Amino acid sequence: MKALIFELRLVLHSRLALGAVALLLVLSALSVWSGLQASSAQRDALARVAASHQAEVRALAGKHANAADAGQVAYDTPHLTTNPPSPLAFAAFGQRDVQPFALRVRLLGLHSQLYESEAINPELAMAGRFDFAFLLVYLAPLFVIALMHDLVTGERESGRLRLLASLPAQAAVLWRRRFALRYALLWLALLLPLAAGVAVAGAGVAALGQLGLVVSLYLLFWFGLAAWVAGRAGTSAGSAAILLACLVGLSMVAPTALDAAIARGVPVSKGVELALAQRQEVHQGWDLPKPVTFEKFFRTHPEWQDTPPVTGRFHWKWYYAMHQAGDQAVAPQVAQYRASLLAREDWTARAGLLLAPVNVQVLMHRLAATDLRAQLAYQERIAGFHTQLRRFFYPYFFHERSFGKADFARMPTYAAAGAQGDLPAAPLGALALLALAAALLGLRQLKKLG
Template sequence: MKKPLLPALLLELRLVLHSRLATGAVVLLLLLSALSVWSGLQAVAAQRAALERVAASHQADLASVVKKYADGADAGSVAYATPHLTTNPPAPLAFAAFGQRDVQPFSLRVRLLGLHSQLYESETINPELAMAGRFDFAFLLVYLAPLFVIALMHDLVTGEREAGRLRLLSSLPTGTGGIWRRRVGLRFALVWLAALLPLAAGVGIAGAGAAALGQVALVATLYLAFWFGLAAWVAGRARSSAGSAAILLACLVGLTMIVPTAVDAAIARAVPVSKGVELALAQRQEVHNGWDLPKPLAFEKFFRNHPEWKDTPPVTGRFHWKWYYAMHQAGDEAVAPQVAQYRASMGAREDWTARAGLLLASVNVQVLLHRLAATDLQAQLAYQERIGGFHTQLRRFFYPYFFNEQPFGRADFARMPAYEAVTPEGSLPAGPLAALALLALLAGVLGMRRLNRVS
């Protein structure tokens, strides 16, 4: 007759809690998860505070420009002196997976000058500071949670064998299959709760919503299921607890560090990407060359893509603002193919990383969490596209003043376009999620089948 499930689970729970290693591992995972959530929330709060300081400083600068040109001025001087603030506020779930927000700008002040030189000159970062990454929930889940799976699972079978109880368990009329399922399920539940309870609190504090919590929990569940399945398979084959732990640690190092690093290096070699600062320098070089060109030739480059201004009065003096800004726009358009290639290469790297994640659960989880938190490369490129669209609005606003030589007064400041910040929204890609589910299912089935054959 089968033993009732609840008393059996309570008995298994007492056995787990009786082990100091298991209890300590669960408590430590709970504390580390809480620390990772707190660290992420602090980082998001720091970025929001920085955005508020930047906005206050920008308003003061803008007020000084308005005061300086209150009595009227030429639009070229106003456009040159006026900065325009663009911001990329963090999504509510950004605290869980900080991603690109640590290494890419989340605010940028642009002027009517060449766009690409302003976009890409800010990409210079200290690689040593970026290398360590941030201790967020994504880091905890990918790199640390498997350690606690190993701590709870490495002696699942060998501990019984070394204690002399395995032969007795195997002689039970019901067999050992139900026992192993209960023990693996209980350990899975303990790790799951220790990892996700602090995350649930963080989601509530950040206001990310129940749907976001459910999506992150789904990703975490599948990733933990993969590691529990792998640990069960190793536990069913190992002959000693030390050997089981050594094999699982080797799997951890290989699957989360060595293989992903090798894949990343292979992708970097196969898909070379120029540095963003090179694009900024190329654009500036085009502008510098424009100073040495005859004005009709400089305007010819500009009028190719902007024929609507071709019939405006020509420039007869040594300098005119419309000539100056036409050179900057022509410089942007000259490097546009390089920018398109740069963005395509970055996108190709991201696509190949996602493809690698179809076979590497650790890579897949990072792809999924960073997309959910809107902190991946796709979100950063979307921010740059919004800046580009705003820069186009500025040009359309100022060009009539330049080319038609209209005066610029105080009332025109109120009509000047202002950037509207957009809080990025994450998503859960179906393809990578399905691949992670398949890996988890495969590992779980193989692991439990192996445990059922233990004798």
């Protein structure tokens, strides 16, 4: 214990080490605070949108109070869907900065409403967000480098390394103790603010344990790599340069190259193209004979084919059948689009099995339910709600019922489901293997110095 306290005093007497630990603690707290503020801002925005939406629906209910035309009501009435942030969203904001977390849908074609919202300002998306995941992946390794780059070379340059080498048993223990002490200091600097953020967000102890496991393994990977380089480098400057090159290569160059390769190998059309294709189908429907439109509609809705045909110029059931037929026409393109997005996500996860920085981002975003899969799950919930709306309104159209104030109260409402993250076993196992391998190599290299 005395030896550990002595080593701690040595570390804290170093201005570089003390400053690095203190700065990491401050940045960690700032990243957690920034994430909590962003999550709170989205929840406040959802509350304002919900209040405004309810006022609009009440006004429409008053306007269509008595024996209204159901088709006109369905056309005028928007329905709010929301995707509130998960308790852990503050730690890794992911797709929530660039994808809608609230969407109002009507009974019109679904795909044109889902995908026209994907147009975003690339300048706003480019900056990203300073959340805990960003700090962990890109900045935490810099602090590892600051504490570890001169672990061995500092002793060599001061002339103490030969003395340590003459005491092999004590030297091996000393290197392990210094390794563990520096690891513990940075681990605490990262985990203490994160634990406070989890408590404020109400995410629970289990969520903190999962996040802590990811943080611990990633930090261990960089400490192992830094120990291996420190044990082989000739000078402190050379050790720092090698580690910085590793950081740039593993967290920037390799992921960028892989992303470009995945984008080339798995092309994905833009969502707005699906919206335009659906609208084009609807526009063409105005020029088609009504029986042709209904024939397309009855393929998936045979329960309505025995209702009276439309003989006039316009009928709401023909109008909404035309929109549904437009959705059905682009359904194969939508399925291919979603499959391509998921294929890219899968290839990114596979790349993360070998690249720890990519792997950590995959794990953090999955835990926080802010990845692509969470966004697609939100779209699936919207599609399910849109189906509920159609089942509710179709009897009014096809049986020509009037729509009164009581029917407004019976309209389906979207139930916002709290996003639930998970910790996939394969990426976690790969990260654990990389971390343990790096740590073993690093400690073995340090042991050779004894």
